[in-house]
Amino acid sequence: MSDVQEFLRETVTDNPVVLFMKGTAQFPQCGFSGKAIQFLKSNGVKQLTTVNVLEDAEVRQGIKEFSNWPTIPQLYIKGEFVGGSDIIAELDSTGELKQMLAEAGVV
Numbered sequence: 599m600s601d602v603q604e605f606l607r608e609t610v611t612d613n614p615v616v617l618f619m620k621g622t623a624q625f626p627q628c629g630f631s632g633k634a635i636q637f638l639k640s641n642g643v644k645q646l647t648t649v650n651v652l653e654d655a656e657v658r659q660g661i662k663e664f665s666n667w668p669t670i671p672q673l674y675i676k677g678e679f680v681g682g683s684d685i686i687a688e689l690d691s692t693g694e695l696k697q698m699l700a701e702a703g704v705v
């Protein structure tokens with residue numbers, strides 16, 4: 599396993615909620631990433647790890663291979679890939695996002 603893939607595996611297993619995004623939670627640098635952050639915040643997430651893919655081209659490419667998902671943002675909860683901003687929006691509308699965050703112990 600490459601160093602990047604190992605870093606990604608450790609990041610998603612060591613942290614209950616991880617959002618791979620463009621920019622930071624304070625300053626998202628893409629509308630999709632901003633939307634993902636808003637949904638997480640509005641559901642009261644208290645422990646959120648973000649990884650800014652714009653800071654590392656290998657991570658930006660590596661996460662797409664790791665999850666087999668072609669775009670950013672990417673949300674992981676308890677080590678499991680959840681999806682991008684469209685899926686996060688859907689899970690928010692059904693209340694499932696709240697439930698998943700509660701089960702991860704981060705709300």
Ligand SMILES: N[C@@H](CCC(=O)N[C@@H](CS)C(=O)NCC(=O)O)C(=O)O
Pocket residue numbers: 620628630658668669670671681682683684685
């Ligand atoms: N519909 C997607 C939108 C995400 C998207 O299209 N992201 C683009 C623009 S930020 C992307 O990651 N492109 C590849 C890249 O920039 O590496 C979702 O649900 O997350």
